[in-house]
Amino acid sequence: MADDERETPQEIEKAPEGARVAQLTPEQQEELRKSLAQVQQFLSRTAASLSVNSEALVAVARAQQVVAESVAAPLLSAQSAMQKQLSTIINSDLFKTRALLQANLNGIAEQLIKNVDFRIGGMATGALSNFAGQYADFLANVQASLVKVEFSFYPPNLREIKNLKFEQVESVVMVDGIPLYGIPRASTAEELIIADSASKRRMLLEQHWKSISEDCRELVAACTAEFTAPYVPFVVAALDALDAGHAEAAQALASSLIDALVGVRFGDDRKNYTPDRSGKRTTEAYDDLEIHEFIAFAPLWQAYQQFFVEKGDAVPETYSRHATAHTVSPRQYNRCNAMQALMFACSMLSYLDFERSQIRAA
Incomplete structure (x- = not known):
């Protein structure tokens, strides 16, 4: 595409969300899938430690993964700092302790949104702003699911x-x-x-x-x-x-x-x-x-x-x-x-x- 044919920041701002997602390279898309899979895998493993059927918890994770993929995709190309932050959180001690407690979930939500510059080229994007809300909803749904089941972390x-x-x-x-x-x-x-x-x-x-x-x-x-x-x-x-x-x-x-x-x-x-x-x-x-x-x-x-x-x-x-x-x-x-x-x-x-x-x- 010639320089005079490139999209302006205003055009990017108005572009359909799906179009922005499509701009990701295959490598970036794969990296996103791996990050989200880590979260889903952790939730699934945690569900195995519940004393009652916890399919609802895993279902929440899978359903929200689809949402997260659509709204979080621009982060990989536009917000390297946020991408690094996600990786740090996913691999943090919160997950290594093998406990998915409500207090930890609140902490994760705060870290995801804290000090993040939701702007590309000086223009705020709906997708990035939407990401914070969608991810917060995801964590809230997980918290609600945990409340509904008997959490037997220990014998x-x-x-x-x-x-x-x-x-x-x-x-x-x-x-x-x-x-x-x-x-x-x-x-x-x-x-x-x-x-x-x-x-x-x-x-x-x-x-x-x-x-x-x-x-x-x-x-x-x-x-x-x-x-x-x-x-x-x-x-x-x-x-x-x-x-x-x-x-x-x-x-x-x-x-x-x-x-x-x-x-x-x-x-x-x-x-x-x-x-x-x-x-x-x-x-x-x-x-x-x-x-x-x-x-x-x-x-x-x-x-x-x-x-x-x-x-x-x-x-x-x-x-x-x-x-x-x-x-x-x-x-x-x-x-x-x-x-x-x-x-x-x-x-x-x-x-x-x-x-x-x-x-x-x-």
Whole structure:
């Protein structure tokens, strides 16, 4: 198009909205789709953590995506700062915490509209102004949908704990390897979470071992899926051994159960969730797990820390599946470690029971 044939800012202002969208390059359109897909994917994953059917929430996201594509498209070509801002928000800690709370949604809405210059070449455009309103409506619709459903971000035993942050849960289950999915009861779980060291948490396991054993029995008794049925008697046998004072036998059987359940659940992919011999493997694979799934399986990372008798490795005092299987020592075999192993076996079995029942229901 010759210079004298180019559209003036006034003509751009009057151009149909669809015409402005069509001016995007294929690369820009693809970038927009990817950004919007990230938002939709997050909403869909969050919906998987709701305790009731949340199709309405996902439907809102899909419906509003169409609107967002039409009104937000000019941003990619005309507002690079806004594009960068969108990318920052989508990848911010608000999304990485795995929680889509109303307060976070309000914060996202404010950031989207804050300090944005809705002008192109000095001329305000209807599409850009419309974007702010449409996106605010989108967030409002999501908020309304969340109000209509029971939001079960945490397992039932953790929901009564006030002001609970996911980072606190992650520290207990991933760093210390102490299970929190379904067990123990809320009061004990809260004590474990607010304890300021791993040694204090281990002391709490010793202190509450009887009630935790009761919690484990109650949890596995609720497992009714055909898949989990063969494992339940062995969990009960391990609990019986613990209650009878045979912690070593309980720990050995619980460790065998853990290994069996991990193999069934992850197969060859189990190597992605356990440390390797070089010590270079990270916990990155856990980032793809949904909230309940993460809480149920995160203790795997500590339970499977490398241990080699032939290398002269010191026997660990904390629970270790490898040390339990490959050495005999009071440093490893004790009631605290037996309790930790049993908690992990029970919590995994409970999650797998839930997972299989969902598959059957579908």
